[in-house]
Amino acid sequence: MPTIVEVDRLTRRFGSRRGVTDISFDIAAGEVFGFLGPNGAGKSTTIRLLLGLYRANSGRTTVFGLDPVADSVEIHRRIGYLPGELALYPRLTGQRHLDGVARICALTDYVYRDELVERFDVELDTPVHTLSKGNRQKIGLVQAFMHKPELLILDEPTSGLDPLLQDEFVRLVRETADDGRTVFLSSHELDEVQRLVDRLAIIKDGRIVVTDTIEHLRRQAPRTIELHFDHHVDRHRFDGLSGVRLIDHTRGRITLSVTAPIGPLLRLIAELEPIDMTARAADLDELFLEYYRKDRDPEVVDAE
Ligand SMILES: Nc1ncnc2c1ncn2[C@@H]1O[C@H](COP(=O)(O)OP(=O)(O)OP(=O)(O)O)[C@@H](O)[C@H]1O
16 A cells, blocks of 8 residues: 655744644545544644655655745645644635635535535525534535545544534545545544554654554453452452452452453462352453553653
């Protein structure tokens, strides 16, 4: 698969404030790539670097093999962008906004646009300042998708959408990827990212802390096992089992978090003869939160 986005040791500072530091990742054609991180992590800065709105202090990035600053016109023609804070003209209607974007993109086929308007039940005839946040967001979504761009860059795309429309959005992204087009999706919503993406990077304090597939992360994610006993069991029996952590211990109940292959633990459990056992599925949220939690860097760094 050709590489659509390439980011190589990119750094952007704002005076003494960190923006992003030494970040690298690639996105292949047809991939849905998640970019996840808490507030202030550096997601929007990365997007602005990809769009050529900021210049990097060091490192390199290409989009479709082109330079985001030097080739911005060509790149912008081939992408659909939904900004985190959608700027619309308050007095214009949704229809006027969509017509404006259609002109810029030289859109000739309106069938897909009309289909999206219907699917998302977009209000086209009232000035946008009278619309709710979710209804404005729907206009932004149609603007980004309607010309079937090769790459979609979506910053917090489902913010303000109700659960039904969030499901519709998931379908739209899947169709886009099935069509061989590429989606870069930035979010701090763990659920949204889990449902949608093939691969993700987690950014924190301006640095990427992990890049992996959802499937691989899920395999590493902790499972929770709860054991019930009608006799006393020494909780230290689980000490020394690699990848097994005791998270709770009350009379008759032991709760464990497990990240290793389950075999050795199951043998020990059988020996201890519990009266009941429940196992909860891999908890990706917990794994993500671990990455989120690890010590925070200060906002202000020494400018070199
Ligand atoms: N124009 C700017 N001037 C000064 N500092 C900036 C600027 N833009 C970003 N930063 C710095 O870069 C850091 C990353 O900001 P960014 O907006 O990229 O985070 P984010 O992950 O998009 O956050 P959020 O989820 O809250 O939108 C900020 O904490 C801030 O210190």
